[in-house]
Amino acid sequence: xxxxxxxxxxxxxxxxxxxxxxxxxxxxxxxxxxxxxxxxxxxxxxxxxxxxxxxxxxxxxxxxxxxxxxxxxxxxxxxxxxxxxxxxxxxxxxxxxxxxxxxxxxxxxxxxxxxxxxxxxxxxxxxxxxxxxxxxxxxxxxxxxxxxxxxxx
Numbered sequence: 417x418x419x420x421x422x423x424x425x426x427x428x429x430x431x432x433x434x435x436x437x438x439x440x441x442x443x444x445x446x447x448x449x450x451x452x453x454x455x456x457x458x459x460x461x462x463x464x465x466x467x468x469x470x471x472x473x474x475x476x477x478x479x480x481x482x483x484x485x486x487x488x489x490x491x492x493x494x495x496x497x498x499x500x501x502x503x504x505x506x507x508x509x510x511x512x513x514x515x516x517x518x519x520x521x522x523x524x525x526x527x528x529x530x531x532x533x534x535x536x537x538x539x540x541x542x543x544x545x546x547x548x549x550x551x552x553x554x555x556x557x558x559x560x561x562x563x564x565x566x567x568x569x
Contacts, residue, residue: 467495467517467539474547484555484569485547491564492519497539505537518546518558525549525557 465473471489475482489495496506497516508514513522520529520536525545532548535541549557558565 470543474544478547478551480547480550487565487568488558489517491561493517516542518542
């Protein structure tokens, strides 16, 4: 749990707005401050979004069919980013270069994912890079698992 302490002294009061950015950072925009001095503690203990929640969110942002994205992730990893036994990033059973929720292949995609600022070794980076791939190339990167996911869409 993260905590931040804010101290304010100002002349007028008004509502504040709180929001989360893409990095799950809590931002508080103060419209105006209260006329008295006050200490405010902000606790950020929101749970990390699940892989399906990330997929839904990023699909909406990129205008991608979330049913397709969810079906692919279910087939590729059963929505897992990490191996439950080792705690390490989940690797493909047939190809050890495939990693994470969408089984992104390191040999083909690591350089491009880094160039775009995505870390495919984290759930958020793996999901967003996969959604970016779908927006650029459609279903093609997951053609090998089509037999599994095509029935769901």
